[in-house]
Amino acid sequence: MTSAIAPHPLASRALARPDFTLRSTGWSAFLVGLVAFIVSVAWSWQPSYWGDEAASVMSAERSLPSLFLMLGNIDAVHGAYYLFLHGWIDLFGASEFSTRLPSAIAIGAAAAGTVVLAEKFISRPAAIGAGLIFAVLPRVTYMGSEARSTAIATAIAVWLTVLLVLAVRSRTASRRRQIALWGGYSLLLALGIYVFLYLALLLPVHAVAVVALARRHPLRRPTARLWWSLALWLGASLLGLLLALPILLAGSAQREQIAFIGRRPRVTVSEAAVMQWFDTVPVAIMAWALIIVAVMAVFFRLRGTQYQAGLPSRGALSIFLAWMLLPSGILLIGNELVTPMYSTRYLSICAPAVAIVIAVGLAALANNWLRAASVALLVATIVPAYTVQRGEFGKNEGSDWRQAAAVLAAEALPGDGVVFDQSVRPSRIPRLAMHLYPEAFAGLHDVTLTRAYSDTAWLWDEVAPLPDALPAVANLNTVWLLQYSGSADWRHETDVRTLQLQGFRVAETTLVNRTIIIEMTR
16 A cells, blocks of 8 residues: 555655754653763763773863963863863862763763754654663763763764754744854854864764755755755854864874874774674664664665654655764775774764664564564663673773772872883873872872873873882882783783892782782882
8 A cells, every 4th residue: 555655744744844943842852861861870980980081080180271281282172171171170079970970961961962853853752762772872871971072072963963953944034043043053063173073074964964954855956945055054164163273273283192093903894883882792783783674664665664653754864874974984984094083982973863763763663562672672782781881890991990099098008109000001001090099099109200290291190110210119118019911011020020129029919900919018
């Protein structure tokens, strides 16, 4: 029957519908946002800090002159977030719960925005489902419990897209409203780029969205409405980029700080398909299966799918597929042909689109039983990943600095010395534990320190090799070594041998998770 394959009227009107009010979706969006906040904030205080969070917290705890001096040399692209976190820590302290709380709040805002955005293209139940799916995606629950800027950037990305849709659909609104919407788009775009430079990757996605929203039929010739919408969007985008020009120039000047990406193994497309948003293979299989169902249902009229569920038009789904795939493709291609630039974390801003397309796939399934079974299976695959994230060693494949600091707090005495492994990459140096959990190291003598990080123009402390700092151990009876278990220094026991030549012996060795604590006494 014709009715079995015809799109629901809601879908056919989705791109052309002129009204875009938040009133009807307000409570649904608020409640979904609240659920997303709770999911992200729950047990967020459990895992120890890790290296990127150390950069956030230590930078934010600097004095403002010290912070601005550092931003002139490195991490300017994170400067807006560090300034925000500086004020936040002044008010609420630097505990894991406190510093990760803004990210959980941002995830709540992003989930609410996902519902608001999705309902303009799909049915309300499917839009609510999109917000809830977004809330539990492993990439989302990870960044929602991390003291970094990606969660805030994702929230900005969602609401920036909402503003875009409002602005394109405001053609018949008053001139004042149109100016307010396009001006707001420019300002929010600039703010988003200051928070996260790679948010600029949304611009080609938004170009696709403008075309899809302004064209009533894909096969007809471009209309004046389309050209006018493109002109307004281009002007607003250029204004946003102009406002963000200082951070764009600073990011370009400091691009060498992400050169480490080039030293990592190349990421394959299959690895990216798993790690960008899904974390584990079972979650990725379920998610991509539903994404394929969505594509087949909307573009190819897959037999057995449920079109009465209010599925999006092809143009609408194209917007979210572009949001999923264009930024990833740009970074992967640029990584191969231009310069190192790809990291799975950078694609966090695409998670809302991923959730919406998965929700479309669920809505397209033939009956409620199949939908319920798919949701149950998806949640069952996500729970193990969530549990690992909320464990004590849930960050960066097992960061254990809080637990190592607890050992020092219990066993070290004031006046003892402490030496940190310097043979690993900066984000894994055990020395960072001392700045993140300073109470545990109170009264200990930092043997190799030459200049504290807060007195430098760089992220980390300046230190000397232990053989050059031996006069500092001359009057010490106990020295604690903190070694990274996978480091070359631990395998060759360089610092241990150096201290043995000074009359020390190994009294006790404790393996926490990946940090080895060695007590050496005379």
